[in-house]
Structures are given as C-alpha cells and as structure tokens.
Amino acid sequence: xxMPLELNTMIVTKGREERLEENLFRLEKDGYxxxxxxxxxxxxxxxxxxxxxxxxxxxxxxxxxxxxxxxQLVSLYTPN
Amino acid sequence: xxMPLELNTMIVTKGREERLEENLFRLEKDGYxxxxxxxxxxxxxxxxxxxxxxxxxxxxxxxxxxxxxxxQLVSLYTPN
Amino acid sequence: xxMPLELNTMIVTKGREERLEENLFRLEKDGYxxxxxxxxxxxxxxxxxxxxxxxxxxxxxxxxxxxxxxxQLVSLYTPN
Amino acid sequence: xxMPLELNTMIVTKGREERLEENLFRLEKDGYxxxxxxxxxxxxxxxxxxxxxxxxxxxxxxxxxxxxxxxQLVSLYTPN
Numbered sequence: 049x050x051m052p053l054e055l056n057t058m059i060v061t062k063g064r065e066e067r068l069e070e071n072l073f074r075l076e077k078d079g080y081x082x083x084x085x086x087x088x089x090x091x092x093x094x095x096x097x098x099x100x101x102x103x104x105x106x107x108x109x110x111x112x113x114x115x116x117x118x119x120q121l122v123s124l125y126t127p128n
Numbered sequence: 129x130x131m132p133l134e135l136n137t138m139i140v141t142k143g144r145e146e147r148l149e150e151n152l153f154r155l156e157k158d159g160y161x162x163x164x165x166x167x168x169x170x171x172x173x174x175x176x177x178x179x180x181x182x183x184x185x186x187x188x189x190x191x192x193x194x195x196x197x198x199x200q201l202v203s204l205y206t207p208n
Numbered sequence: 209x210x211m212p213l214e215l216n217t218m219i220v221t222k223g224r225e226e227r228l229e230e231n232l233f234r235l236e237k238d239g240y241x242x243x244x245x246x247x248x249x250x251x252x253x254x255x256x257x258x259x260x261x262x263x264x265x266x267x268x269x270x271x272x273x274x275x276x277x278x279x280q281l282v283s284l285y286t287p288n
Numbered sequence: 289x290x291m292p293l294e295l296n297t298m299i300v301t302k303g304r305e306e307r308l309e310e311n312l313f314r315l316e317k318d319g320y321x322x323x324x325x326x327x328x329x330x331x332x333x334x335x336x337x338x339x340x341x342x343x344x345x346x347x348x349x350x351x352x353x354x355x356x357x358x359x360q361l362v363s364l365y366t367p368n
Contacts (some may be wrong), residue, residue, distance in 0.1 A: 050214035050241065051164035055324045057297040080165060081210065084131035084295045085190050107191035110165050111198075118191075130294035130321065135244045137217040161290065164215045211324035240325060244291035245350050267351035270325050271358075278351075 053080045058090040059103050059119055071121045072106075081115040083108060091121060100124065133160045138170040139183050139199060151201045152186070161195040163188060171201060180204065213240045218250040219263050219279060231281045232266070241275040243268060251281060260284065293320045298330040299343050299359060311361045312346075321355040323348060331361060340364065 065073040083089070083105050091103040107118040145153040163169070163185050171183040187198040225233040243249070243265050251263040267278040305313040323329070323345050331343040347358040 050216045051167050052212065052214050054210035054212050055295075055322070056210045057324055057327070057329070082162070082295070084297055085160060086193075087131050087297070089297070107189070109187070109189045111187035113166075130296045132292065132294050134290035134292050135215075135242070136290045137244055137247070137249070162215070164217055167217070169217070211327050242322070245320060246353075247291050267349070269347070269349045271347035273326075 051080070053082050056081050056083045058092060059083070059105070059117070060092050060095050063093055068118065073103075073119055073121060075117050075119065077115045077117075079113060079115065080110050083115075083117060088122070089119075091119070131160070133162050136161050136163045138172060139163070139185070139197070140172050140175050143173055148198065153183075153199055153201060155197050155199065157195045157197075159193060159195065160190050163195075163197060168202070169199075171199070211240070213242050216241050216243045218252060219243070219265070219277070220252050220255050223253055228278065233263075233279055233281060235277050235279065237275045237277075239273060239275065240270050243275075243277060248282070249279075251279070291320070293322050296321050296323045298332060299323070299345070299357070300332050300335050303333055308358065313343075313359055313361060315357050315359065317355045317357075319353060319355065320350050323355075323357060328362070329359075331359070 059075065061075055065075045068074050085105045085108055088102050088104060090099045091101045092099055101121050101124040103119040103121050105117050105119045107116075109116040139155065141155055145155045148154050165185045165188055168182050168184060170179045171181045172179055181201050181204040183199040183201045185197050185199045189196040219235065221233075221235055225235045228234050245265045245268055248262050248264060250259045251261045252259055261281050261284040263279040263281045265277050265279045269276040299315065301315055305315045308314050325345045325348055328342050328344060330339045331341045332339055341361050341364040343359040343361045345357050345359045349356040
C-alpha cells in the first residue's frame with residue numbers, strides 16, 4: 049500500500065521543456081516525483097551535463113502517474 | 129534553503145470540500161502538504177472524529193503556498 | 209540522480225517485528241521508506257488484514273538501502 | 289495529525305560537523321529533515337556561501353525531533 053515516489057533535487061529537462069512565457073517553462077515527467085518548490089534548483093539538460101541555469105518551481109502537479117512542473121528560469125549560465 | 133512541508137496520511141476535510149462530480153471532491157489546504165496518491169486513505173471531517181469514508185487522491189497540486197487535492201470517495205462509512 | 213523512496217502510511221509487520229522492550233518494537237524493511245514519525249499509525253500484520261493496533265514510530269533510520277523503524281505499540285485492538 | 293518536515297537538497301554544515309573517519313562526517317540538525325541519500329549533494333558551510341565539496345549521505349536517522357546524517361565527502365572544492 050506504499051506509494052512509490054522519486055526525490056529530485058535538480059531539474060533535468062532532456063530538452064523536453066515547453067516555454068509558456070518569457071522565462072516560465074512547463075516540464076512533464078513520468079511517475080510521481082517530489083521536487084522542492086519555491087527554492088533555487090539547478091537546471092540541466094542532462095544529468096551528467098553542465099548546469100544551464102537556476103530555476104524556481106512555481107507549480108507541481110501529480111496525476112495519472114505523471115508529474116508536471118512549471119518553473120521560472122531566473123538565471124542562465126553562460127560559459128565564457 | 130530547505131522547503132517546509134507536512135506529511136499527511138489521511139484526508140481531513142473540516143467540511144471545506146467541494147463536490148465536483150458524483151463522488152469526486154476538491155479540497156484546498158494551506159501550505160505544501162505531501163499526501164500519498166492513488167492509495168486508499170481515511171477521510172474524516174475532523175482529526176479527532178470518526179472516519180467518514182475511504183478516498184483515493186487522484187490529483188495533487190502545489191502552488192502559491194497552497195495544496196489542492198482532488199479525491200474520489202469510494203466508500204462511505206455509515207454507522208448503524 | 210533521483211532517489212527512489214516509498215511513502216508509507218501504516219506499519220505492516222508481516223510478523224517480522226522484534227520486541228525490544230515491553231511495547232517497543234524494531235522492524236526492518238527493504239528500500240528507503242518514508243513513514244510519518246511521532247504520529248499515530250495503524251499497525252497491521254498484513255496489508256489486507258485487520259488492524260492489530262496503533263503505533264508511534266519513535267526512530268527511523270535509512271542506510272544501505274534498508275529502513276529500520278523503532279515503534280511503540282500504544283493500543284492493541286482486541287476483537288470481541 | 290500531519291508531520292512537519294523539511295525537504296533539503298544540500299548539506300549545510302554551519303561548521304558543526306564531526307569527523308568520524310578519514311572522509312566520513314556526522315551532522316546533527318534540529319527537526320525532521322528529508323535529504324536524498326546515496327546521491328551526490330553539494331556540501332556548504334553556509335547557505336549563501338560557496339560550495340566546499342560534494343558529499344553522499346550514507347545514513348539518515350530521525351528521532352526525538354532531530355535528524356542525524358552521516359555523510360561521505362568525496363571531493364573537496366579548492367579555489368585557486
């Protein structure tokens with residue numbers, strides 16, 4: 049009767065994010081994932097890749113074995 | 129930088145649930161609350177009160193320091 | 209890089225609990241499981257079985273892909 | 289009947305860690321805190337400070353409104 053979930057500490061997009069507004073993005077993931085909300089998180093394209101910026105999750109939604117997050121990208125890392 | 133949350137193991141409505149459909153209800157709570165989803169939970173009007181039924185959360189949403197759950201009431205406890 | 213865990217809302221012993229003291233028990237489970245601590249939980253021998261009592265987890269420990277809980281059995285359900 | 293907890297995504301020591309072995313440390317925190325275990329986490333002295341290394345939590349313990357973690361420091365950041 050337990051509920052499986054995955055604890056996530058960064059946003060890994062795999063390039064599947066959709067831009068909703070200027071710096072607001074929507075990302076859908078399989079399964080129920082627990083992300084901290086309203087705190088700064090690293091945003092990356094791939095787990096092993098470099099950080100592409102910092103984001104704040106503004107909304108998290110669980111239903112039908114999926115997790116949807118809406119996050120705000122607040123700074124973009126630009127390598128020199 | 130931690131994120132405060134509350135782990136909940138039952139649905140306590142305080143009579144504030146809204147009926148959306150036949151046996152589907154919407155309940156809004158203050159703060160970010162973690163509830164197990166898709167597993168049977170006791171539904172109660174008050175913490176100290178009797179169980180009024182069993183429900184399954186079908187959707188959980190966190191945003192703006194609020195938690196919204198949509199739950200399906202599957203059995204109603206009827207005292208003799 | 210996510211961490212899999214299971215959210216549990218009751219204590220299911222499968223008869224594997226060890227008595228440490230009068231009403232204090234130790235139970236080991238596979239994997240990392242999140243249980244609410246210091247709140248009353250149903251204690252059952254099997255998921256589908258009847259409740260055998262109410263317990264409070266007093267200690268939870270995660271290491272080496274195992275969860276150990278120490279719980280206090282505060283009331284024993286006795287069917288008439 | 290909810291259980292308050294704090295979701296943490298990095299290890300902030302405030303200089304209060306105790307060295308147990310070569311690269312193994314023990315840190316005690318107030319309250320119940322949920323940290324991902326067995327995954328790489330940033331280790332910092334202060335929230336606003338620089339990262340001092342990467343650590344893996346190897347044990348997490350909750351009891352008496354305290355959280356104790358044992359972590360392994362695997363890389364130390366050394367500024368030039």
